[in-house]
Amino acid sequence: MMNDTDKKLLEQIAELHGVPNGSYNIRKNGESIARNSTADIEIIPKKDKNGIDIFVKPGVKNKSVHIPVLLTDGGFKDLVYNDFYVGKDADVIIVAGCGIHNGSSSDSAHDGIHSFHLEENAKVKYVERHVGTGEGSGGKIFNPVTKIRLKKNAFMLMETTQFGGVTNTVRKTSATLGEGAKLSVKEKLLTDNSERAMSVFSVKLSGKDSSAEIVSRSVARGNSFQHFKSALVGKNKCFGHVECDGILIGNARISSTPEIDAAHKDASLVHEAAIGKIASEQLLKLMTLGLDEKEAEDTIIQGFLE
Numbered sequence: 001m002m003n004d005t006d007k008k009l010l011e012q013i014a015e016l017h018g019v020p021n022g023s024y025n026i027r028k029n030g031e032s033i034a035r036n037s038t039a040d041i042e043i044i045p046k047k048d049k050n051g052i053d054i055f056v057k058p059g060v061k062n063k064s065v066h067i068p069v070l071l072t073d074g075g076f077k078d079l080v081y082n083d084f085y086v087g088k089d090a091d092v093i094i095v096a097g098c099g100i101h102n103g104s105s106s107d108s109a110h111d112g113i114h115s116f117h118l119e120e121n122a123k124v125k126y127v128e129r130h131v132g133t134g135e136g137s138g139g140k141i142f143n144p145v146t147k148i149r150l151k152k153n154a155f156m157l158m159e160t161t162q163f164g165g166v167t168n169t170v171r172k173t174s175a176t177l178g179e180g181a182k183l184s185v186k187e188k189l190l191t192d193n194s195e196r197a198m199s200v201f202s203v204k205l206s207g208k209d210s211s212a213e214i215v216s217r218s219v220a221r222g223n224s225f226q227h228f229k230s231a232l233v234g235k236n237k238c239f240g241h242v243e244c245d246g247i248l249i250g251n252a253r254i255s256s257t258p259e260i261d262a263a264h265k266d267a268s269l270v271h272e273a274a275i276g277k278i279a280s281e282q283l284l285k286l287m288t289l290g291l292d293e294k295e296a297e298d299t300i301i302q303g304f305l306e
Contacts, residue, residue, distance in 0.1 A: 002033075005133075006070055009099030012163065013129040014068040023065040025052055027080065029073045041065050041092070051081035051113075054094075058087030058119070066095045069112065074104025074138055079111045088119040097129035100140040100166075107167075109141035116147065118154035118181075125157045132165030139167035146173040150181035152207070157184045162197065164190045171199045177238075179207035187216040188305045191224035191252070201230040205238035205267065214242045219301050220252030231259040234267025246275040247304060249297070 002010070006028065010016045019026070019034055023041035026034040030050070037043045040060040044053045054065060071078060084094065102108040118124060132140030142162075150156060162169065175183050183203065191197050203212045212232065220226050232240040246254040258271035278300055286296035 002028075005072055005101050009070050009072075009101060009131065009133070010068055012131050013097035013099045014066055014095050016066065016068070020066045022063060023054075025067045026070070027068070028070040029076055030078050038063075046081065049081055050079060051083070054082065054084045056084070056086045056090045056092050058089055060087065060090045060092060062091065064093040064095065068096065069098040069110055071098065071100040071102075071108050071110055074102050074108060074136060075106030077107075077109045079113075081113045081115075083115045084117065084124075086116070086118045086122040086124055089121045090119075091123040093125045093127070095127045097127070098142060099130070100132050100134070100142070102132070102134040102138045102140050103136040104138045105136055107139035107141055109139070109143070111143045111145070113145040114147070116149065116156065118148075118150050118156060120152045121154065122151070123155045125159070127159050129161045129163065130166055130169070131163040132167065140165055142166055142169040142171075144169075144171050148173070148175035148183065150175065150183060151178045153180040154178070155182045157186075159186045161188045162190060164192060166191070166195060166197070168196045169198070171197070173200070174202040175212070176204045177207055177210035177212060179209065181207055181210045183212040185212075185214040187214070187218075189216070189218035189226060190221075190305065191219070191226055192221040193224060194222065195224040197224070198227045199229065201242070203232050203240065205232070205234045205240055206236060207238075208236045209238065210236065211239040212241070216244045217305055218246045218254060219249065219305065220246065220254050221249040222252060223250065224252045226252075226254045227257070228255070229257045229259075230271065231261070232269050232271075233261045233263055234269050235263045237264065237266035238268070240267075240269040242271045244273040244275070247301065248275065248277050
């Protein structure tokens with residue numbers, strides 16, 4: 001069912017060495033190749049379009065669901081819609097992401113539209129990873145869309161990682177937070193050569209005492225370009241914090257565009273950005289320990305993106 005390339009991609013994006021326990025849906029080249037539901041988490045294919053509906057029952061604790069996607073056919077373009085319905089007081093981990101291996105001269109692309117509906121007091125840790133591999137000249141393109149609705153006192157931690165090899169990506173995340181709801185986003189991006197990456201965040205803090213924290217750490221190498229855009233709207237007593245930290249190597253560029261709208265007198269919103277090269281003293285310190293410049297650079301980047 002899965003060859004060595006599939007297994008390597010699966011390990012990178014989902015830390016899986018085979019079919020996982022519990023609920024899962026593994027998609028390859030537009031088709032589900034493995035699926036399982038449990039009494040706590042049910043996965044149902046959509047009838048009107050590509051994708052699945054995932055239902056987490058109220059009160060479910062310490063469970064996980066894996067929904068990785070693999071693209072290994074050159075020139076293949078995939079579009080999928082996944083909806084997550086997380087019941088009241090549930091607490092689960094959702095692992096997604098996609099790996100594209102393209103050895104052809106045609107572009108391969110995956111567009112995943114994920115919508116999260118968290119009921120009161122629900123908690124979700126959402127892990128999404130992307131990677132592009134293959135020696136072909138065709139592009140490895142990702143355009144993930146994440147839509148989040150958090151009801152009263154719900155919490156979502158979103159950890160997104162782009163390991164490298166992604167030719168072009170536009171990552172869009174929008175969220176609406178109810179009373180006491182909290183959203184925490186930790187984004188890590190790596191680009192090289194002439195790769196392009198754009199991250200767009202749009203968050204509405206609608207409920208009283210809602211809060212959001214978005215932290216993006218990125219490394220741009222070669223002639224790559226990254227653009228980080230964030231828009232926070234505080235429509236009630238709330239707190240929002242956005243932080244963009246970037247490292248430049250070679251002729252790369254990183255641009256950060258903040259937008260903050262305090263639409264309520266008790267809204268507190270903060271944006272911070274720091275972009276620059278690796279300090280020469282950092283490289284020198286590691287090189288005195290026996291590392292060459294490339295090894296020292298890689299060590300600093302690894303620590304920065306952890």
